[in-house]
Amino acid sequence: MTDDFGATATTLTTADGLSLEAQWALPAGPRNRIVIAHPHPQYGGNMHSLVVSTLFTHLVGSGCAVLRFNFRGVGGSEGEHDFGEGEQLDVWAAVEAMAAAGSEQCPLVLAGWSFGADMALTCDAPELAGWFLVAPPLRVVNADRFKAAADPRPKWLAVPERDQFNPPDQAQATTADWANAEIHPVGGADHFLVGRTDRLNTLIDGFLADL
Template identity: 45%
Template sequence: MPEVIFPGPEGRLEGRYHPQKAKDAPIAIILHPHPQFGGTMNNRVVYNLHYAFHKIGFTVLRFNFRGVGRSQGEYDQGIGELSDAASALDYLQAMNPNSKHCWVAGFSFGAWIGMQLLMRRPEITGFISVSPPANMYDFSFLAPCPASGLVINGASDRVAKPQDTRILVDKLHEQKGITITHQEVEGAGHFFEDPHMDPMIESVQTYVRRRLTESSR
């Protein structure tokens, strides 16, 4: 998988880019967890999400936020990281101008950034939000949430409490014109340690495949 360096707001950003042969393949960016708590694009959840999307037929980009790995800049409380995500999407779209579908997937802190990106970019047609930290960050900007998506979390998550995720999902359910699918993986913690990774990834793939089938009708 090619390593790529592309321009970000604070200098270069480092990523892994995995194209499809089809010129009109759907595209997805994958966003990693908190940079100050060891989050990188090589996090296991992020890595597995990347390959899950590629297996379905997406051209995929995951990257390191500013200050992580070879990406330049410093941690910026989520504000700069959102700008990084927008730059990553710009790069991915420039490389794939014929793509008909655009998705964003994020894990933990990356889920929070992904949902903000969703609000700014109307071309995003679907999202995957894994272990969204609704107990740590304000998600009230999702008013209204502009696209349908999947929220998936571990039923035994001690970092992003399941009850807070349920409250977030209940609020999103009240909005018209979109469908929020919510799944809890029984016994799974925040990081979906084995044996819970495979069931989570299978749920994501099933959901994304169904959405693509529906949109092609």
């Protein structure tokens, strides 16, 4: 089924055989391709959460190909929450699906909010052009799982000024030795970014332009 902004339902299959509920928009000749991972399932996170929906709608409206999905155990996705372990396979499945759906000449970016941002950092698929990470806690899994940290491809971290879990100064210290990582504070925002999501649209536009 297609919704008002041209997105359609689809299904992803993980390496361990689970079927995941997903939605994507695949315009002809997209400017970029973006996969977006949602916040923590145990706190109500799903592919329709605020930041995910804001970025999805904005990017589709900008002519990008965009994919969002529900982690295992969320909504119509099979399986159950796996505390950041199996969810790494979910991210890979989404990236592989988007990689197969478009041209290699069109940059592919992996984005995520909160738990989804940390899960995005565990994926270093060769097809990726970079990572856009919103309010990453940087502690969902052990730091050695963050394969993107040492990767030379660009990483922008949009960190809310008043983030309750990982404010900009703490994020800066954590990522000080990461390769090609930039902290972009989001003024006036806390971890949930209510009333500040427009600033994320501007930031991701800048990130995509840099690519």
